[in-house]
Amino acid sequence: MGTLYNWLGRSPYVGDAYLSKTLLHDFRLYRKALTDEEIQLTELNVVTMLNNLDAAYLENPNPPVAVRNPMNTAIKVYGTPNGIRINGLTGVERVAVFDLSGRSIRVANASDITLKPGFYFIKVDNLVTKVLVH
Structure with missing residues (x-):
């Protein structure tokens, strides 16, 4: 048994703002768990790599897109026994x-x-959340 969604750096969900334009720089499989020393000091060189990625991010002329936090919005999404209820809609939002x-x-x-x-993903404008219908 497997999955159809074995993607690295790409979300299987339409409109997932958290993984848009994700960059996968280096991916490796090891036969054993690495020690802290192996992670920090070997060819992985995590500290230097993180510093380089931070510097590259700061040089990007395009500011990151802000994603609304569901805790800061008047829109509330609830799972119900028969489906999903969304409170706080004004009628102009796009719901998917x-x-x-x-x-x-x-x-x-x-x-x-x-x-x-089942589990569902609800998108209200730029807000994406998952909901369990029981």
Whole structure:
């Protein structure tokens, strides 16, 4: 049994702002767990690499895109026994629902969405959150 979403540096979810434009610089598999010394002082040279990445990030002329924190918004998303309830919508927001495989689910009433039990991703404008329908 496996998954269709074995991606590195790329999210399987549409609209995932946290992994957009992710850069995977170096990926290695080892046959053993590395010690702290091996991580810090060998060819991995983590300290130098982190400093170099920080310097490259600061040189980027494009500022990072801000993602709204769900704790700082009036919009609240709740799982209910029959679906998902979204409080605080004003009617101008774009609401999208996705299942775990990333498929978009049609939404008729954005504030009260009827769904089967499972995990879902809800996108309200730039806010993305996951919800369990039980």
